[in-house]
Amino acid sequence: MKFKKSLASSKGLTLVEVLVSLTILGIVLMGTMKFFSQAYTYTNMNEKKTAAVNVARNALMHIEKENFIEVREKFQKESEFLKIYICKNSEGKSIYKNFWNGESPESDCSPIKVNNIEYNVTISLPDEKNSDTKPAKGEYSSFFVPLKATVIWEINGKEESTEIEGEIKSEDLR
Template identity: 35%
Template sequence: MKILNKSDGFSLLEVLIAITILGIFLLSIMGFFNQAYDYTKRNESKTVGINVARNVLNYIERQDYEAVKKTYFPAKSTASVQLTLQNCLEDTKVFQGSCQSIFQSKVNNVTYEAKVILNKPLFEKNSENEPDPNYFYMPVEVEVTWGGHQTSVRGVLKND
């Protein structure tokens, strides 16, 4: 009969200590969730930035090679040229269509601004490893900035 009358249980003090220990443990775990959330947001933002840069690069690669070359590289001494939204709006002979949405995009309430760097045209080498005057290309780099961040992609503008 002693077994039925036994009143061993948890005291209020033991329960409070257990809850305190559990609370401290959960608070430390919550810090990891905050870090993971911040990391995910940064990666999401960078992914959008890279996609915007690829979109601008695709737009530039569709432009007429000869018009771009004549407009921005009339002399052989020019090494590179930087293009911004302002160039796009002014140079209607070079850029076809509405390019404002290309050079300045707003995604998820964040404004992404693009800058294009056109490098001096180069000749492609032929089978004898000599410059082929019929085939040349222009290296292109697109830099996109947003909220203190920056990313870039590279491509080429060809004369085919």
């Protein structure tokens, strides 16, 4: 009954009550806004990492389209790694171009760019950490070449990277 009377009275709220309620509301809203800020940062980083993984997959697909025997020989005998850039061809179209073992890219070449972020792609043979679970080197040479694509990009002055492993197979098996 007392509660009904206080609601029905025309006194209203005091300034102290209004300030206390605004303070409580502000604290709750600040906590909520912090959550959304962290969620945005996390989502933004995951978006860039997803783009980097897709760039790495595209790079491996590009290498798979190259002549298998030439790629196999270059990796196993001559070069340790290759970098992939986007270059303009004679018709003005953008194409992937390989630069082996530190060759300098041409002036019209640039790193792969997605959403205004430059992704530097390096393809190499994978580390032999798990040598007991991988076939011997001679077993790869006939039909498979294992590769590792490493993608490096920079966000707010901090370098990020991701890598994926795959293998290319001989045209004889395709």
